[in-house]
Amino acid sequence: MEKDYLGEFEELVLTVVGVLHDDAYGNAIVKEIKDQLDREVNLSAVHVTLYRLEDKGLVKSHMGGASEKRGGRRKRIFTITNAGLSILHDMQARRIKLWKLLPQIKFTS
Amino acid sequence: MKNPEPPKKATRLLEWFCPPELFESIYGDLYEAFIEDINATNTATARRLFYWNVIRFFRPGIVLRNKFNLKINNLMLNSYFKIATRHLAKRKLYSSINAIGLSIGIAFAILIYLFIQDERKFDQFHQDKELIYNIALKQYNTWEPNPEKPYDFTAYVQYPLRGALKEEVPEAEYVSGLSMGAKHTVRFQDKIFIEDLTYVDQDFFQIFSFPVLQGNKNKLLKDKHDVVLTPSIAEKYFGTTNPLGQTIEIDINGESGDFVVTGVVEKPPAQSSISFDILINIANSSYYEENNTKWRVYSIMVLAKLHENANPERLQYNLDKIVEKYMKDAELKARERYLIPEDKLFKQYIAVPFTDVHLDTELGWPGSNDPMYSMILAGIGILILLIACINYITLALTTSASRRIEVGIRKAIGAKPAQLFQQFSFESVILSMVSFLIAVGLVFLFLPSFNQFTDKEISLHWTQLLEVVAVGFFLAIVIGLLAGSYPAVFLVRYKPTKVLKGGTSYKLKAGFTKPLVIIQYALSIFLIISSVIMFRQMKYITTKDLGFNKDQVVVIPTQAGWNKSSTRLFTQYKNALANETDVISIAGTSTSFGDGWSKYGYEVDGKQKAALVYTVDTDYLNTLGLTLKQGRNFDPDRPSDSSAVIVNETLVADMGWENPLEQYLNWREDSASLGSPVIGVVKDYNNLSLESSIEPLFLSMKTGSITKILVKIRPGNIPGTLQKLERKYKELAPEKPFEYSFLDEDVAKQYASYQRWMSIMSLSTVFAILISCLGLFGLSGINAVNRTKEIGIRKVLGADISNIFILLNRQFVFLAVVSFIIAAPAAWYIMRQWLGNFEFAISINWQLFALSLAVGLLIAILTVSYHAIKSAFINPAETLKTE
Numbered sequence: 006m007e008k009d010y011l012g013e014f015e016e017l018v019l020t021v022v023g024v025l026h027d028d029a030y031g032n033a034i035v036k037e038i039k040d041q042l043d044r045e046v047n048l049s050a051v052h053v054t055l056y057r058l059e060d061k062g063l064v065k066s067h068m069g070g071a072s073e074k075r076g077g078r079r080k081r082i083f084t085i086t087n088a089g090l091s092i093l094h095d096m097q098a099r100r101i102k103l104w105k106l107l108p109q110i111k112f113t114s
Numbered sequence: 115m116k117n118p119e120p121p122k123k124a125t126r127l128l129e130w131f132c133p134p135e136l137f138e139s140i141y142g143d144l145y146e147a148f149i150e151d152i153n154a155t156n157t158a159t160a161r162r163l164f165y166w167n168v169i170r171f172f173r174p175g176i177v178l179r180n181k182f183n184l185k186i187n188n189l190m191l192n193s194y195f196k197i198a199t200r201h202l203a204k205r206k207l208y209s210s211i212n213a214i215g216l217s218i219g220i221a222f223a224i225l226i227y228l229f230i231q232d233e234r235k236f237d238q239f240h241q242d243k244e245l246i247y248n249i250a251l252k253q254y255n256t257w258e259p260n261p262e263k264p265y266d267f268t269a270y271v272q273y274p275l276r277g278a279l280k281e282e283v284p285e286a287e288y289v290s291g292l293s294m295g296a297k298h299t300v301r302f303q304d305k306i307f308i309e310d311l312t313y314v315d316q317d318f319f320q321i322f323s324f325p326v327l328q329g330n331k332n333k334l335l336k337d338k339h340d341v342v343l344t345p346s347i348a349e350k351y352f353g354t355t356n357p358l359g360q361t362i363e364i365d366i367n368g369e370s371g372d373f374v375v376t377g378v379v380e381k382p383p384a385q386s387s388i389s390f391d392i393l394i395n396i397a398n399s400s401y402y403e404e405n406n407t408k409w410r411v412y413s414i415m416v417l418a419k420l421h422e423n424a425n426p427e428r429l430q431y432n433l434d435k436i437v438e439k440y441m442k443d444a445e446l447k448a449r450e451r452y453l454i455p456e457d458k459l460f461k462q463y464i465a466v467p468f469t470d471v472h473l474d475t476e477l478g479w480p481g482s483n484d485p486m487y488s489m490i491l492a493g494i495g496i497l498i499l500l501i502a503c504i505n506y507i508t509l510a511l512t513t514s515a516s517r518r519i520e521v522g523i524r525k526a527i528g529a530k531p532a533q534l535f536q537q538f539s540f541e542s543v544i545l546s547m548v549s550f551l552i553a554v555g556l557v558f559l560f561l562p563s564f565n566q567f568t569d570k571e572i573s574l575h576w577t578q579l580l581e582v583v584a585v586g587f588f589l590a591i592v593i594g595l596l597a598g599s600y601p602a603v604f605l606v607r608y609k610p611t612k613v614l615k616g617g618t619s620y621k622l623k624a625g626f627t628k629p630l631v632i633i634q635y636a637l638s639i640f641l642i643i644s645s646v647i648m649f650r651q652m653k654y655i656t657t658k659d660l661g662f663n664k665d666q667v668v669v670i671p672t673q674a675g676w677n678k679s680s681t682r683l684f685t686q687y688k689n690a691l692a693n694e695t696d697v698i699s700i701a702g703t704s705t706s707f708g709d710g711w712s713k714y715g716y717e718v719d720g721k722q723k724a725a726l727v728y729t730v731d732t733d734y735l736n737t738l739g740l741t742l743k744q745g746r747n748f749d750p751d752r753p754s755d756s757s758a759v760i761v762n763e764t765l766v767a768d769m770g771w772e773n774p775l776e777q778y779l780n781w782r783e784d785s786a787s788l789g790s791p792v793i794g795v796v797k798d799y800n801n802l803s804l805e806s807s808i809e810p811l812f813l814s815m816k817t818g819s820i821t822k823i824l825v826k827i828r829p830g831n832i833p834g835t836l837q838k839l840e841r842k843y844k845e846l847a848p849e850k851p852f853e854y855s856f857l858d859e860d861v862a863k864q865y866a867s868y869q870r871w872m873s874i875m876s877l878s879t880v881f882a883i884l885i886s887c888l889g890l891f892g893l894s895g896i897n898a899v900n901r902t903k904e905i906g907i908r909k910v911l912g913a914d915i916s917n918i919f920i921l922l923n924r925q926f927v928f929l930a931v932v933s934f935i936i937a938a939p940a941a942w943y944i945m946r947q948w949l950g951n952f953e954f955a956i957s958i959n960w961q962l963f964a965l966s967l968a969v970g971l972l973i974a975i976l977t978v979s980y981h982a983i984k985s986a987f988i989n990p991a992e993t994l995k996t997e
Contacts, residue, residue: 031143048143048167053175056136068139074149076120078142 011092014046018054020093022064023085030069030080031055055083063089120148121161124168131172133179140171190533191540198541201517212509213549215888218881219502220553220589224582225564226495228557228572230488231581235385236472241323242419245287246468249279249416249433250477253461256452264458269415269477273396273406275463276315276416278440283432285424288317291396292388292415294480299673299850300392301363301370302351306851308673309347311364312390313399313414319379321419322388328358329377335395341373342393344381364392367400368677370849384571387472387479409440415479417468426465433463481569501885503593504630508892510542510601512899518608525610534606535599542598543591550590557582567874628929631893634886635933635974641879643941643966644948647958648872651949654956655865661799663739666698666832667857668839669706670823673850677819683847684731684820690842696828696835701737702820704729708860709822711802716781718769725765725781725810726801729818735760735796737826745775745794748815756816760794765810779812790814800954803864807953824857868951887977894926894978898985906990915986922982923975930974934967941966 011019021037022029034051038044058064069082085093125141132140144167151160202209240246248269255266279289293313300309316335319326326334327345334342341362348357357375364373373394382389396402396414405411420429437445437460445460454460471477473485524534558574565572574582672687674680684702691697705711705728715724732748734740743763748755759779766774780789798808827835840852898905905918913921942958949955 031139032146047170048147049171049173049176052136052140052143052171053173056175056179071142074146075142076145078138078145080142081136081139 011096014050015054015058016093016096017042018051019058019063019085019089022055022058022083023090023093027082027084029083058089059083062086063092118149118152118157120145120164124165128168128171131177133176136176136179140176144168144171190536194537194540195544197537198544201541202545208509208512209545211888211891212506213545213552215509215885216502216506216546216549216593217552217556218884219499220550220586220593221556221560222498222881223495223589224553224557224586225560226491227585228561228578228582229491229564229568229570231578232385232570232572233473233483233485233488237385237387237469239323239383239385240468243469244467245420245422245424246321247418247420247465248468248471248477248479249275249418249463250466251412251461252459252464254448254452254454254458256448256454259452264455267464267474267476268412269466269471269479270412271414271416271463272409272412273402273414274409274440275436277406278436279416279418282436282439283418283429285420285429285432286418287421288320288419290315290318290321290417292318292417293396293399293413294388294390296399299365300351301365301849302360305351306849307350308851308853310391311366312388312393313396314393315396317419318393318417321417324382325380327378327380328356331377334377334379335393337374337376338395338397339371339373340376340395342377342379343375344391345378346381347391348375348378364394365850366398368674368679371398387468387481389480409444418465420465429465433465436463437461498881498885499589499593501630501634501889503596505885505888505892506546506593507600508889508896510598511604512892512895517605521605521608522610525608531606535602538602538605539595539598542601543594546590546594546598550586553586553590554583563873563877567870567877628893631886631889632929632933632936634882634889635930635970636937638879638882638886638973639930639934639937639966639970640941641875641882642969643938643963644945645872645875645879646962646966647941647945647956648868648875648948650956650962651952652865652868652872655804655952655954656862658800658804658954660861661740661797664707664858664861666827666829667737668825668827668836668854669857669860670825670839670843670852670854672821672823673847673853674821681820684823686846687823687842688731690846691825691839694835694838696831696838698826698828699733699737700826701733701824702729702731703734703822703824704818704820706822706824706860707801707857708803708864712818714781716783718780723768723810725761725768725779725812727781727818728801728811728813729815729820730813731815731820734813734824737824738799740799741797743795743797745792747794754791755793757790758793759790759812759814760796761792761812762796762808762810763798764808765812766795768810781812803861804954805864805952883973887973890926890929890974890977891980894922894981897925898922898981902985902988902993905985905988906993909990910994915983918986919979919982922985923978926974926978927971930971931967934970938963938966 017038018034021034021041024041025033025037031048031052034055035046035048038046055064055066059066063086064083065086066081066083069080071077071079128141128144129137144164147167148160148164151163237243249271250267250269251271252265252267254264273291276289276291279286291314294310296311296313297308298311300307314335319331319334329342334340341364343351343357351357351362352360357378360375361372362375363370365371379393381391399405405413441461448454448460466474466477471479472482475482475484521534524537529537561572561574564570672680672683674683681702688700688702691700711726713724714727715722717723728734730748732750735742735747742760745760748758748760759781761774761779765779769777769779771777774792774795777792778788778790779792780787782789796813800808801811802809825839836854839854843850843852901922905921908918908921942963945958949958
């Protein structure tokens, strides 16, 4: 039923948008990925991916509040849509199904 | 604490490429990161990181989201287009001059591009081209030993090399000899023509990939009496019937043989060093059996296809072994005789990649071109294009002055500099597009003459047309932008307040145009002088009295080869036409004018002498109107005259004879007799072209065979007489083609290459004059604009029109004179070299230069007068009211 294939990075960004819930914007996502996964990602890559996900209807965005920390510019806050959630669920389910098919390897001493 | 600012330039960059709706959030994110970086490191690092981050946003995922911008541009483009067309229509003269100037430049560039492309494509179409080699010869130059350049190179090698390569050089897979361009009579039933025969070996078709249309590629020319034709030749002889298996007759060395057509091969394209109409086995060539054992006869080219993994060092080693094996004796003799230094090679075979032979003039392949020509042409092309561009800018500048107010208003309304820049560039691109269309038309128009000049067969197939259009289109855009940007920058700089208030003094600055105009103008004058001299010289050589009468003489080749039967045919023909009233006289000769010459060398009193020799018959002198200074003509009734000679004055002087009629010319170096008695001295005449001086010459009745018949006919009914001549010839030799030419045409043909150069020169001169006029026109325009106010004041103070006219033209006369001073010595030097080609040349005198200067000045004054007159007639009230 999957309409679009999600790349690894897309899936990562989409998941983090879900994790951050109402506080997902460019820098927050970069930081979250670094904190949780210890992985350096580039801000521009995150932005581009977010726009692409928005095009696919998996996230939606609105302008959030400005702060002095941002030189008076507003944030674009991304939230995950139902379609985005379902695609994440779907991918997770498939992965588990596949995982179960993997023969159990016993570690022998 | 006030927050630090990230670099402004980076922000502007981001603003420029980032879609506006995304800008705020992206900038916000970047700013946040910037502050954090400051806290983590220092300001400088943070700024650097900010730059870097901005640049990383320049990616398709962001930039391509700029959908909005295009819509705005479309709207603006419409407006720009409208303004541009109105503006161009308003200034028809400028627009058309500008467009024509540019289109000439582009057309030239395209033609030169085509030429270079054509050169590069030469011989590139063979499938295994990197395996095909021409086995050429590098040899010590024994004629004129030159320590700087001790070796000569030639593609002409010996017949037996083919066999040696096949048997003793394992690297060579296929080997073929090649001998092109021998003319022979070919016959099929009643169709008789002279054709070019190309001799090759059977391997020829394995080496080269000329498409075989009919016949088995592996069996072509297997038999000695096989022949392979091109489709046009097949059609010429057999029409629509299948040529395969047909038998044609070919005359080789006076003997006719039957050949069976076993294949039809496509005619080589124009970009091929090898051309052929009819291919036959090389074993049929004259004296083949004899030549194939001789290592002293250098007359054919040899081509080889190497095995794919042939080792070049082994190949060279094996080639050297051939010299060692077959030419040892010759080497020993030559080393002794010519004192070849020990460290120099005598002869060495070298393998030259076949794709290189076209650009190697030393090897002597037919039609080869120095790659230098391409480079020079490319240089000229770029120069012309550059000049055209700069002229274009100059002309655009003169009109731009009148658009200050437009610019002022646009700026006041709120046009941004970038928009104005776009607008002017757009106008310029439109004009260059128009020029481009004209240029393509010009290319079509001039391609035939260009082909003629360059001796090429460039044609515009649709693929090439596409290429040309692509190149031209690209050029047009680049030139449009480049040439449009300068005036645009210039115009955008006007301050609207100043302009609209009126009354500002302004000056167009275009300092670079003056030296440029001098260069262009010098070039034109150079070409004018050269053309005038060339024209004079050509007129001189075509009208000079050559010492013989070349009018109404028909030259008919006997077509019977260099042997007795040829002389016999001549005698029969002469007798058959004896009673023809339209024929004044008939003479025979071994060598007609423009056919080259043959020379005998002989030793007299220990001195080496040489003389040209012509075999003639008794009517030679009167047919050509030659005058005898002393003695008498050959007498048919005196058998002893067959061993006598008639000499020219130069020979008498060369021998130092006081009394030539008592002398003998021992040209055979006969030790048993005195030689041939001299019975007459003929007045010197130009038997060779005027490039060479008159050399010692003697006429004899028995030295060789008569191969050309000279028929002096009565003026009047020439076509009728020619028909009679043909009928008689056909009666005597029905199996041979009747060909003829007129002697005066043959003589003129000797100068064909000079004629071609002259037409190239005159065309270039016209182009150069046109282009330099454009430059002058632009410069004088700028000048007139800059001095408008000065002229106004002068007029108010009482200057009349002629004063102003002189004032404005004075500096151009000065420019013209400076150009002349540059051009004249160069032209004088080059033309002296050129005239050096001729033994009989005009002298370069000051009148020629004065004439050229006058022509140049006249053109300059005519060109600049337009502006001068225009400025001179302006009412001063118009120009001064603003102050």
